[in-house]
Structure formats: structure tokens, C-alpha cells
Amino acid sequence: MNDRTKNIVVTSVFVAFMAFFVAMCIFRYFAPVETSQAERRPLAQFPEDISWSGVLDKSLIEEFEDYSVDQFPFREFFRGIKANFQLNVLGLKENNGLAVQDGYIVKIEQDFVDKNVNYSLGRLQLFYEQFVKDNGGNHYLALIPDKNYFLAQDYGYPGPDYSGLTDKVTAALPNMQYINLYDSLELKDYYFTDTHWSQNKILGVVDKLAADMGIDHLLSGQYTENRLEGFQGVYYGQSALKPAPDTLVYLTNHVLDGCTVYDYETQKTGPIYALDKFDGSDGYDVFLSGTKSLLRIDNPASQSGKTLVVFRDSYGSSLTPLLAEAYDTVYLVDIRYISASALSLYEQMKMVDFEDADVLFLYSALILNSNSFK
Template sequence: MKIIDRVLIAVFCLFIFGFGIAFAVSPKSTFSVNEKRSLAEMPAATLDGIFNGQFESGFETYINDHFPARESFAALDAYYALFTGRNGSNGIYKGKDGYLFAEPPGHDEKIISDNIEALRSFANNTKIMSTLMIIPSGGYIMSEKLPANHLEYRDGETLAEIRSRVESDIRWVDVEAKFLNAKESGQIYYKTDHHYTTYGAYLAYEAFCGEHGLTPFKDYTIERYDGFYGTSYSTSALWNEPAESFEVWRYPSNASVEINGTAYPSLWFDEHLEEPDKYPVFLNGNQPFERIINPDVEGGKILVLKDSYAHAMIPFLAQHYHQIDMVDLRYYFEPVSELVRENQYGEIFMIYGLSSVCDDTDIAILE
């Protein structure tokens, strides 16, 4: 055997055994900060699990999640794809000026039809004045920041189609035009996250007020926090991108929010400001059901059907209503019609990102 062959074999064996030793002795994290997800735990070895394949599957996931330098390899792969002309291959486009854009919402006609019909039927069955607001994607509004090559963002076409199908039954709030007209005045979408910024949420609040004849409040204390990394950053594995600032617009309020039977004295959960993803500071993130009570407002009771786009906007809206009940159909599995029967809502507000209407099937189960 040639010396070079022996060297290659030795290097290969050293590599294999080295990683095995590194895996065995390295500490095992339970959470990935960059990916914003819990990591797999070592599965319990049971006879049933071994024979039905669950142990093997769980152990493979455990190995993948705790492979030495796994996040470094994931980032290396993401940047390699970027530099070899495959920008967006992992569902996130690296745009100009530090923007990371989620790929365009889908356009599955059945999903869209089922979701829209569910909202229309609910509005008609409850006979309560209903309003729909759909937030377009950042890639559509900030199209000038997209890379040269990308899939087509058809938000305008899809929004127009949805509007034409619901407008006879549900009031429509047009945020598309407002965002397009205002994008030179401030940053409407985060660079590292798919959500709109607090400024963008305020624009949506203004649009809602305009449709309902309300006067938007304007006196806020704006607090800025550095070190924000959103979900687009986590998904992209482009983890050398810089953090951005995150704003909280506060106002004096006695409003409280009830979550899982516990009342909290604020709509802002400041403990999340210490985390890389600060968006859950609004209403403590995704919850099945939340109820806001504002004793400073005498009247007004509204039911909000929503996804996470509502979280930054609802604290503004809470200045106008005594009670706001919020339902997230991704996690709430009781009939919403029961809530309507138990409460005398004066209005229903439906607020979703366009991707939820186009890609998710949770709205269609509304009853």
C-alpha cells in the first residue's frame, strides 16, 4: 500500500473517531438560539420502541441535532448556496441592505377558497359586523430590496381576488396601498423577520381606524432595543448577518391581558426583550386565546381572529375597546361560535398575514 493511501486512511479514521469522541464528550444543549427551536432529547430505549422503529428514528434525530459544529456546517452550507447562485434555496432570499425575505406566499386555489369561505360563512352566521385585514408580504412591499433572481410575488393580484370575493359580506381594510405609499417614510418590515415593524403595525392600526371612523392616538414613548434577530434569520442559516433594532411604542394604560386563566398587568412582556427574538414582547407571543380588558374605555367588545401579525397591532387597538378577545385557530380547538354565544361582541376583526390565508389550513376549520 502506498504511503499516501495509508495517510488518507489514517486521516479518515481520525476524522470519524474524532467526531465520535467529540459527540460523546460535548455538552448537549436543549435549545438552539439561532434556529429558535428545541433540540431532540435522547430517546428512551424500550423493546417496543426498538421493534417499531421509533427508537431508531428518535436516535437519528438526536444525532442530527447534536452533531458537533452542526450549526457551523448549516451556516457554511447556506452561504455556499448563496455564493453559488442559489439564493433562496432554503426558502429565504438575501436581499439588499441586509433584508432577508421569506419566499412568496403560495397560490393554492383550494386553500384560499376554503379559508375565505370559512371567514365569509362565519361573518354571515354570526350576523356581526366583520372586518378583514390581510397583511402583504415584505418581499412584495419592499420589492426594490429583492435580489435580481426570485420567484414572483403575486400579493397584489391575490389581495384583489380575495377582496372581490369577501367585500359583499365583510368590510375590507386596504393596507397594501397604505404600505406602498408610506415605505419611504420609515421601515415597515423587519430585515431579519417576516413581520412588520411596530411602525408598520401602527400604519395598519391607522388603516383600521380610518375604516371604522376612529381617531388614531399619536402620543407614544418609543423605546429602541438592539440585538433583534427574527425568524427569517433563524430559517436562513445566514447567521453572520447583523442584528437590527426593535421598537416598543408605549403609552400609559391600565389594560390587562388574561392568558390561560392568569391576568397580567401589561400588554408588553418585557422579559422577551432580553432574548434575540423580541417579537413575543407583544402579548407574550402565540397563544390559543387571550382577553384584554381596558378599564379606561367604557364600551366596545370585539372578537379578533388572528395570526401573529395581530400581536404588534392589538396594543394600539386596545386604546379603543373595553374588551378584546383574541383567538388563534392554529392552537384554539373549541368552536369559536360558542364564544360568540357567550359574549355579546359588537364587532369581529379578522387579521392575517397573506401567507396564512394562502398556505395554512387552520382558518378553514372555523365554526
């Protein structure tokens, strides 16, 4: 092949590629992708308000930059190249805020934001004063470390001050008995591709809680492991690394099989494990059907006469069923999705009864470092 022919071939390939690329850009303009299933977030759309004021204050430019990045043709392919190049070729410790250590994908948190923590503690104090303080039961408080805690402790990654966070929380809620769960957990107790812990790995946490809450004699500790293969956690797609999926394990015994869960939102009753949720957008929703504002677990096998109220986030979805064996009734309250006034209304209507109940505030550090509480 002579030089002239080579030039023609190279030019033709380049022109064809550019034409294809431009065609894809035009196609994306008329048929934009609304959400990224891999990242589990909405994608930026073409700016609606195009004006000189938007140009002058740079808001239009920023919106267009976000749109260009999110709607870029073959975006997932290039995300994968970038992630592998930065982590595996350049040897960087993180890519887009995610680090990988021994196969565990971890979101890096540099520090806790005082404004967010103070807001979260203010909401917890409000619910404590209104629903817990004078209910006549025992009151407990436990914090859950995220995977970033173990990366900082064991591998020298930067991490926020978890000890300082604990001090702030216990100072804000001094009348609740603090239960330290940090020593009962390791990095291997969490999923590789998700932020949550694996239910079969937290029996030490259950033992610690049960001992400090005085209910250890009411738990059998005997379970059957059930496995669901192919669990893709929240970081599976966000990392763009195509890691091996996790195995989701859920624990059953004859008591848990007999428990029912009442959902105050849908006014429907179902089982503890919603297996139909596994193939949905988040397989972790198997546990108590995912994010719910208010649930009630009824345990017909219990003769303890005891009630438990758990103010919790999503970590509590997999842990609370393992405490249910000790109680006739367990209420689960997620104040990200229910306000104090709404919960008070349920109480006034006698649809919930917190009187003389054990109360457990169970929250992850990640949730406290946000402003997601109502």
C-alpha cells in the same frame, strides 16, 4: 521534513480526525439533540421502527436520511458555511428558501396553494356566519402582505399572486368592508431577521384602519418609543448567516400603560407588553405575551362605549394595542388555537360579548396559505 515523515503526519491527522468524527457520531446516537434553537424546530431522531417493510417502501431510508442530516456533528457550523457559500460566493438568490436583500431576510413563497387558501377561507366563513354576521356592528377585513410581496414587487424575485388572493378573500367575505393595507407598507417596515412588521413602522397602517373604521378621532397618535436591543427573529437562526440582530421597539402612552390584558387560558391579567418574554425563545412574544387563543384588553380611560373584536394572527399582537385607545374593550381571537365550539361556549357563559361590536378580520397572506385554522 522528508516525505516519509510528511506521510506519517498527514495519515495521523486524518486518522485522528476520522476517529474524532466517528466518536461524535456515536455520541450523537446516544445523546441526540432534540430541538434546534437556531431553527426553532424539532430535529429528526433515530428511526424507532426498523423493519423490512420500512426498507421496501423506503420510509425507513427517508427517516434515516433525515436523522443523518439533523444529527450531523457540527451541523450549525456547516450550515453557516453552506449558506455563505451559496449566497456570497456563488451569488445564488436564495438558500434553503431564504433570500437576503438589503439586509432583509425573506422566506420565498413561489405560489399560494389553492387547497390551503380554500380551507382557510372556509374557516373564516364559518366564524363569520356564527359570530359576526348578525352581531349588529361594523365588519372590516384587511390582509397583511409578507416581505416576499415587496421582494417580488421591487426586486424581481418570484412571488405568488397577492392580487388574486385578495380577490378570493373579498369574494368569500363579501359583506365585510375591505381595507387595503398594501399601499401603507414597505419592506423597511419589517424586521431584518423576522417575518413580522416593527410596531413603530406601522403607524401608517393604524391611520388607514382608523380612518376607514371611523375611529381616527379617538386615537391620539402620540407615543413614546421604547427600545429592546438584540432581537433575533425567526430567520436569524434559520438563515445560518449570523446577521446583526434587530432592535425591537414598542410604543407606550398613558392610555396603553393603563390598559390591562385578560388571558382566558390562564385566567390571569397582565400588561399589554410582557417584557419578561423578550429573552425567551421568541422575543416578539413581548407583544400581548405571544400566541394566545383568546384575550381581552380593557381600557379604563375610554369613554367611547365601543367594543372591537379582532380575529387575528401574530401580526395583530403588535397592531391591536394601537387601536385599543379608541375602545372600552378589545377581544382578540386567534382561531389557530380556539375552535368555533369553544368560542361559542365562552359566548354562552357571557364571558365574551360581541353584540354591536366592530369586528376586524386581520390576517397575513402567509397564514391564509396554510391549514392552521381550527
